[in-house]
Amino acid sequence: MDRERLQQTNWLWSRKAVASTVNLYTQFRRSVELAEPVDQAIAYISADQEYQLFINGSYAARGPARGYAAHWPVDEVDLAPHLKPGVNVIAAIVHHPGISTFKYRTEAMPGFLFALDLGDQQLVSDKSWHVRFDPSRTQVTGKLCKQMGFQEQIDLRADDRSWLTCADAELSDDWADPQARVYGSPPWHDTEPRNLPMLTDHTMPYAGPVGHTTYTLPETDAKPEIIRPAAIHDQAIRDAEWTAIDAPASATGEVDTPAVEAGACYAVTIDLGRPSVGELLLEADGAAGGEAIDLLYSEAVSPAGQPLIPKTSFHRDIDIATRITLGAGPCRHEAFQTIGHRYTTLVVNGPAPAMSFELAHRETRYPLETVGQFTCNNDGLNQIYAVSVNTQRNCMMDAYVDTPWREQAQWWGDARVQAWNTFYLANDTRLLERGIRQIGDPDMELPNGLTYGHAPTIAHTCVLPDFACTWLMTLWDQYDQSGDASLFLEHWPRVDRLLKYFEAYGVADGGLVGADPRYWLFLDWTDGIPRKGKPALLNLLLLEALDAVVKLVKLTQPGGNSDRVEPMAKALRQTIDATYWDAERGRYRDGLDKDGSLIETCGLHTQVQAMLCGLRPESHDEFATGAIGPYLRGETEEVAEPTPYWMTYVYEAARRCGLAADAVEHMARHWAGMAEQGGTWERFLPPGNGATSGSHAWSAHPIYHLPRLLNGVVPTAPGWTEIEFEPAIETTLCDTASARVPTPHGIIDTDWKRVDGVTHVSLNLPPGIIASVRLPGIEQTGVVGEHTWTCEPVTAG
Secondary structure, three states, X not given: OOHHHHOOOEEEEOOOXXXXXXXXXXXXXXXXXXXXXXXXXXXXXXXXXXXXXXXXXXXXXXXXXXXXXXXXXXXXXXXXXXXXXXXXXXXXXXXXXXXXXXXXXXXXXXXXXXXXXXXXXXXXXXXXXXXXXXXXXXXXXXXXXXXXXXXXXXXXXXXOOHHHOOOHHHOOOOOEOOEEEEOOOOOOOEEEEOOOOOXXXXXXXXXXXXXEEEEEOOOOOOOOOOOOHHHHHHHHHHXXXXXXXXXXXXXXXXXXXXXXXXXXXXXXXXXXXXXXXXXXXXXXXXXXXXXXXEEEEEOOEOOOOOEOOOOHHHOOOEOOEEEEEOOOOOEEXXXXXXXXXXXXXXXXXOOEOOEEEEEEEEEOOXXXXXXXXXXXXXXXXXXXXXXXXXXXXXXXXXXXXXXXXXOOOOEHHHHHHHHHHHHOOOOOOHXXXXXXXXXXXXXXXXXXXXXXXXXXXXXXXXXXXXXXXXXXXXXXXXXXXXXXXXXXXXXXXXXXXHXXXXXXXXXXXXXXXXXXXXXXXXXOOOOOOOOOOEEHHHHHHHHHHHHHHHHHHHHHOHHHOHHHHHHHHXXXXXXXXXXXXXXXXXXXXXXXXXXXXXXXXOOHHHHHHHXXXXXXXXXXXXXXXXXXXXXXXXXXXXXXXXXXHHHHHHHHHHHHOOOHHHHHHHHHHHOHHHHHHOOOOOOOOOOOOOOOOOOOHHHOOHHHHHHHHOOOEEEOOHHHOEEEEOOOOOOOOOOEEEEEEEEOOEEEEEEEEEEOOEEEEEEEOOOOOEEEEEEOOEEEEEEOOEEEEEEOOOOOO
């Protein structure tokens, strides 16, 4: 990042006085003339909070990545492909929400920053720019939901988008020179590079309409101050009789709507073809001008095409919709807000003539260079894998987000699972590393050292001590994937302060951590897990975190703290075992109640986490055969049923104790409905049930587990220098399985095929990786390069 050039810039905004900067859209533009084409034109761009950049009317970029005002992120973009000889119009739309959300912390100061190096001339944000408030957008709108910002409501009669391309002399009188504040002005004391690639801008048409209906809204004289489209249409859409539409053979996104009488509405649901996240692109023709259309976004529909949206009781929280007032004749709208969805229901509010629409979608997600693959001869497992990959991609934006639909928050429990998924798709640690820094940022630190559960945020009810443990674990995950411990050293002071929070419970002296009533103890989205007193699961999560810190401290020796941290972990391990172990039942109890008595239950979560922490290894076989195996096979029920999120830990424990085939069979049963609907779910409930998300990457972990379970590729040393290779060739679900697994050293290729009880196995390792191989009748260590084996006879079952 060229700080010298950035220091010549100014933070721009309008001079015009407004009552409030909440939900304010502002337009900026500047012309620049080029004598000849340029090979490179590096621009530094930022805005508080977000911008869309256009060059000569064409979309060029959006950003910046989420961050903190004190060191606000700046994007670096090469604009050369968008520039041409002659006059070029550089234009931006900047949105300042003016409120904090689950991904943004406002400092009540909007601004736009720009610098462009054109070789013989330098263009920076200064008073030579033109600025105006967007005349087409309503400032006072409803929120999309309690976690996100505001709905877009646009009147296309007020802005024909000509300002994106017209000459300066053709600008209307509402344009003026901007207010300019020099670089480094508060609250943006400094800037930082994005350190992430820009989001994708792939445009895809909608696949076509899947259902439609006509209905009449109840008459009312009330004119609401704030229009909430989903709430307006909710009950009528539920009560209407919908008719299914056969999707066209090819995706066009074209929809024709009939004339609609006053007081009536025509609704048609259009399928994008798969869940995605991005910006709506809409073209309309045939309007007289002034017709209002509403766009309602959903993740699932009924067989007749009725959108399955949360019930009315949720509409104070979830109203993911857009209202557009059309101009006369042809008009176009490009949305600013990124919305995760699969279906868009277009509602024409009468009176309106017959009109035609064309809908497309600009997909805006992290441009992961996916090289990892898994395939087998079981179509169901292949579909589960493919849907998991798409969900994972949808939840990779400028951060790992829980769902692109109703939160887009960087929850850190989710992020750990998503990072593991990523590593089996690409050797890319950038989102994990940026997230580690954001969770550990001083702006997200409580006085006692705890982290927030997601960041950036103002959700003070979302301080999760268990996710603070997860943050410590992800410092190990990053090192384990990359072999580089510098990020841990960078964060050691922050780690030290967090450890002091747990030390206050006397952990080093044999104490156990209790549920802190000031904070939210999450653990898993399920009932039946003890969350008061001293839960065993919380202490086991802390033990795993301390074990990770011990290894990193020994490796890096920050301040000689090995003598301090290792005794903490050792003492906690001994206390957990002495306190919670029930010798008669051969299980760990789920915790101590508030009165200090042992809780009666011995839940699956506790047993699995104890196994992952390496407690009582002599009992693991009995855990496996008596608890994990029966649960995976559906032979027992759990009081605290793990959600899809927590199943990733159950599957890992199953793999370690030889139950890989059982784990895959459980996955095949429980992920089949997700695969059918096109997204992995937040819980084992389909989308449309309350606030449950149908595109949630914490359950996209088949990406991670299928190559580990069926193809047996598991790293056993940091940086993938060593792996274990033990494919589950005994499974009955498939007769072939192949995987490509990316590593820092290159691609691991493996496949196996079973024919008449004989299994042929191949493994190709890139230089720098050594494998330990375990196959029926074959055990080898120190394996390098390319190998094949024949295992016979093998009986599936």
